[in-house]
Amino acid sequence: MDEVAASTAASVDVANPREAVRWRARRAFLMAWCLPATTATRTQHVSLKSAFGVHVLTALLVTLLVIILVNVPDSLANRTQIAHYVVAIEQDLISLWEELAQNWFFHSFLFVMTVLSIEAAFGLLALAIAPWGARDEPMRASLRQAFKTVWLQSAQALVVVLLVGGLGAVLETMERSWDASYEIPEPPTLVLPTKAAPGTPEYQEWQKAMDEYHAERGEWWWANYLAKPWYLRDRELFVVISGFVSALWVIWALLRAVGAPRDVSVLPRPPTCEWCGYNLTTIAMEGRCPECGESVASSLGPGVRSGTMWQRRKDIGRIRAWWPCTLEAISRPTRFGRQLRITPAGTDHRRFLAVHLPFAFLIGLAFVSALALIVGQSPGRGSFAGDIVLPTILFGCAVLAAMVAISLVSACIIGLYFRITERRNLLAPSAQAACYLATYMTLWTAFAVAEFVMIILHQQNRFLYNVADWIGVDGDLLGLAIWFVPNIALFIGYLTLIARITASTRYSNS
Numbered sequence: 001m002d003e004v005a006a007s008t009a010a011s012v013d014v015a016n017p018r019e020a021v022r023w024r025a026r027r028a029f030l031m032a033w034c035l036p037a038t039t040a041t042r043t044q045h046v047s048l049k050s051a052f053g054v055h056v057l058t059a060l061l062v063t064l065l066v067i068i069l070v071n072v073p074d075s076l077a078n079r080t081q082i083a084h085y086v087v088a089i090e091q092d093l094i095s096l097w098e099e100l101a102q103n104w105f106f107h108s109f110l111f112v113m114t115v116l117s118i119e120a121a122f123g124l125l126a127l128a129i130a131p132w133g134a135r136d137e138p139m140r141a142s143l144r145q146a147f148k149t150v151w152l153q154s155a156q157a158l159v160v161v162l163l164v165g166g167l168g169a170v171l172e173t174m175e176r177s178w179d180a181s182y183e184i185p186e187p188p189t190l191v192l193p194t195k196a197a198p199g200t201p202e203y204q205e206w207q208k209a210m211d212e213y214h215a216e217r218g219e220w221w222w223a224n225y226l227a228k229p230w231y232l233r234d235r236e237l238f239v240v241i242s243g244f245v246s247a248l249w250v251i252w253a254l255l256r257a258v259g260a261p262r263d264v265s266v267l268p269r270p271p272t273c274e275w276c277g278y279n280l281t282t283i284a285m286e287g288r289c290p291e292c293g294e295s296v297a298s299s300l301g302p303g304v305r306s307g308t309m310w311q312r313r314k315d316i317g318r319i320r321a322w323w324p325c326t327l328e329a330i331s332r333p334t335r336f337g338r339q340l341r342i343t344p345a346g347t348d349h350r351r352f353l354a355v356h357l358p359f360a361f362l363i364g365l366a367f368v369s370a371l372a373l374i375v376g377q378s379p380g381r382g383s384f385a386g387d388i389v390l391p392t393i394l395f396g397c398a399v400l401a402a403m404v405a406i407s408l409v410s411a412c413i414i415g416l417y418f419r420i421t422e423r424r425n426l427l428a429p430s431a432q433a434a435c436y437l438a439t440y441m442t443l444w445t446a447f448a449v450a451e452f453v454m455i456i457l458h459q460q461n462r463f464l465y466n467v468a469d470w471i472g473v474d475g476d477l478l479g480l481a482i483w484f485v486p487n488i489a490l491f492i493g494y495l496t497l498i499a500r501i502t503a504s505t506r507y508s509n510s
């Protein structure tokens, strides 16, 4: 009996090695953040309910973790014993409960609204990533996969909160103990004399003393700031950076997980005319479609939907594959769409998008540098890292993330549109279309950024305000309109191109 079981297991192993190892939903807590794709393939069998369970448990654990981390600096700086620390956390939980119990109706309403808006945000996130992992399957299967991914991967929040919050708590603790050992004491705060009412000489005197106190305290703060070690000087900066890096990591992991290979049962479909959707079941291969007259071979022949030029880049070279692919997707979208399969053979389209991302990052860098040149640096006492390097890197990453987000959301909009009009799930081809239009998206991003810089430049030299006065409108509003109108037009153009490419796949046989 055991032998039979062992041989069956072995045959499953050979037939589908990915299916062989199955993880329970709770393994997501350990593995989701470091091995998102493996977690996704090994939890394929997990039900939506279990995935939601992981999600809810994560929310509870994150709340607890935040309370624990918030109490760390107080406890450590005062060298509190662990027992006091536990009592502090307990007190927090009790006061939270008492607050809830006091105005029960209002707080439960607030609680429900907060939970609902958080869940709505997760729902929108699932919708946005659905095209990335969609296959030739019913729409609900694509959405189910997306929701399962978002809920299971939400376990990553624990790691993110632990890393970012932990770093913040440790640095704050270190700063407090450093401040305590700093030899120059902070100037004492002044108390308003009891006799001093506004208008009296005492009050004026007090105000003068207050001004002196503020100046003195400013000097003290600055000396304190300079004396600190570098990692405490820009403490918040490190927390912001770690938060940002974590966010990028989470987005990447989500896409890896939703796009991971999975078993999809083939939908039974009759052989269909690729041009008009006519059922070709009884028509010979040499014949023509009775509805539109196109040859049957052009729908069912061996050369149909052979893939894009980019998919042949290994033979013809990257640049020589990239250019015709880009050109055709933009100038002849309908023809380009005839090359795509509903379920893509590999991850080539994602790689096509990925090679454009460094350019998006550079556009972000150029934007901040240009703005710094135009606006000039403020004479504040900020650091070089905080004022120049950080915003530049953060904005570069933000542009990159925005480009991916707009691609995904556009693919989702077009996919839903075709689900309604054609009653077929075309999320997978719309995602491919959005990826293959990455050059359009990069040029659009460069245009949007350059236009923004030009508007700021013409606001600085008052030209825009003079024009606005002449027309009789608000100057800032005019700048905003000049920026928005062409960008909305470019967005509509992007959506139209995705729709036209996707439309070419609506009767696809493969």
Ligand SMILES: [Zn+2]
Binding pocket: 273, 274, 275, 276, 277, 278, 289, 290, 291, 292, 293, 294
């Ligand atoms: Zn036809």
